Amino acid sequence: MSRKFQVKAIPSTWLENNGRRLDCGPYMAGAVEIRELLKKHKTDVLPDLTAGHDGGIYNGPQFERNYVDDAQHGVPFLTTTFMMQADLSRLPLLSKKDAQSRKLNYLRVHEGMTLITCSGTVGRTIYARSDMNGVWSNQDILKIVADPKRIPSGYLNAYLCTRFGVPFVVSGKYGSVITHLEPKHFSDLLVPRLGETIEQEAHNLVEQSAALLANYQANLTEATELYFDSVGLKDITASEWHSWGSDLGFAATAGVQTLRALNFNPRFQRLCELIKQGPWKPLGELCVPGTLKRGSRFNRIDADPEYAYRLVGQKELFWLRPEGRWIARKFVPNDVLVESGSILVAARGTLGESELYCRASFIHGKLTENAYSEDILRVIGNEKEIERGALFAFMRSESAFRMLRSISVGSKLQDHHYSMLPSLPIPYPSSDIRKxxxxxxxxxxxxxxxxxxxxxxxxxxxxxTIEEGGR
Incomplete structure (x- = not known):
């Protein structure tokens, strides 16, 4: 595919009004044109609308990250990667002692903040919801704290995410290989004032959205807890898993399927035996025959969205708003699409504690319109045996995560042992609990x-409203 270049002629006044910057970013991003459009509205500069630490626009210092396994000694830690995810229940834990220190205590997230990635892929923006209270963020996430006396926080967030706000946000980025944003780059960011009615309406919509996402998280947590409680079990935690000892110096009888020690580790065997103490069935009996496999490999031919599917990979699979390249429908196999209720598991990766490898996601509604890469395991429940949402309530658990990792094969890049997958024990609650x-x-x-x-x-x-006011 040929590389596309952009060319634009600009008046010299634009250079003077932008500090005589000679890099093309501020002029190509559209911020200058938008600034001209906003002259038709009453505007405020962003720092006049924020309040709090450092005036309400800040990121954080670089610091050594000391992670812990036990939630009693740690706080959930939000990075730029995890920030985009919908389910925030599996965040890594930063040392509570460090987080609550004078150096880092102001990095705590509070609902109503706007969070913006400010290093790497800059400008990704989310609105902090109520279940994010008590989460700490890293230095690569910039916070904007709206002053409620001057502007509704939801409206400010909505504006910054529009095609008028985004160019302002990213126009100040600098760096060649790794781009950055700093609080000072927001000093002259213009915010149009659209009247109390419009601003409050936008704020209410964003607040309702945040409340629904908090409900989303609460319902998933409740479903998993109910699933385990109904069979007399409790989902393990990362701390409990590691407290069961190391995987060194044990004896096991190897079968013909595998000779890898990881596949016989005592913690894995202990977890399986705990599940088998109650009602259970092997995973293979609960799934549609012929599934429990990754997708097909295929040539990826780029195409316009009108003739294409959005191809979602492992990382984007867990995002609230999955992104991906557009690939021509004509050249993809049927199994790039999945049906509603499918459980998709990241099936390629390494064994790092915060890696997505072996984490599960659920497909419902508009998510069925996407295509999914070959590096994703398809787990499709047989509805005659188990409700698909109920199976996901278990597959998203820490217990399932640890079992899936224990059947890994490979050297650097891990994959699942597909002969062992069907025999994994799955708790099997009564029909009313599953429903x-x-x-x-x-x-x-x-x-x-x-x-x-x-x-x-x-x-x-x-x-x-901005467009209509500019006519």
Whole structure:
């Protein structure tokens, strides 16, 4: 595919008004044109609308990250990668002692903040919801704290995410290989004032969206807890898993399937035996025959969205708003698409504690419109045996994560041992419990989809009002 170049002629006044910057970023991003459009509105500069630490626009210092396994000694830690995910229940834990120190205590997230990635891929933006209270963020996430006396926080977030706000946000980035944003780059960011009615309406939409995402998280957590409680079990934690000892110096009887020690580790065997003490069935009996495999390999031919599927990879699989390249429909196999209720598991990666390898996601609603890469394991429940949402309530658990990792094969890049997958023991609650778990999961994903729609409505409202005022 040929490389596309952009060319634009600009007046010399633009150079003077932008500090005589000679790099093309500020002029190509559209911020200058938008600044001209906003002259038709009453505007404020962003620092006049924020309050709090360092005036309400800040990131953090570089610091050594000391991670812990026990939640009693740690706080959930948000990085730029995890920030984009929908399910925040598996965040790594930063040492509580470090987090609450004078140096880092102001990095705590509070609901209503706007969080923006400011290193690497800069400008990705989310709105902090209530279940993010008590989470700490890293130095590569910039916080914008709206002063409630001057501007509704939801409106400010909606504006910064519009096609008018995003160019302002990214126009100040600098760096060649790794780009950065700093608080000082927001000193002259213009915010249009669209009137109390519009601003409050946009704020309410964003707040409703945040509440729905909090419900999404709560329903998923409740579904998993109910699933385990109903069979007399409790999902293990990372701390418990590591407290069971190391995987060194043990004896095991090797079968013909594998000779890798990891596949016989005592912690894995102990976890399987715990599950087998109650009602259970092997994973293979609960899934549609012929599934429990990764997708096909295929040539990826780029195409316009009108003739293409959005191809989602392992990382984007877990994002609230999955991104991906557009690939021609004509050249892809059928199994790049998955049906509603499918459970997709990251099937390639390394064994780092915070890696996504072996984490599971659920497909429902508009997520079925995407295509999914060959590096993703398809787990499709047989609805005659188990409700698919109920199966996901278990597959998203720490117990399932540890079992899946224990059947890994490979050297650097790990994959699953597909002969061992069908025999993994899955707790099997009564039909009424399975239905309740399924209902909770479905309700969670419907809330998530509605939350995205409300965010989009808020952004469209702001964009439409700015455009109409500029005519």
């Amino acid at each position: 309740r778990c399924n209902d909770l999961v479905i309700a969670a994903y419907e809330a998530r989809e509605k939350a995205i729609e409300l965010e989009d409505q808020a952004r469209s409202l702001v964009e439409r």
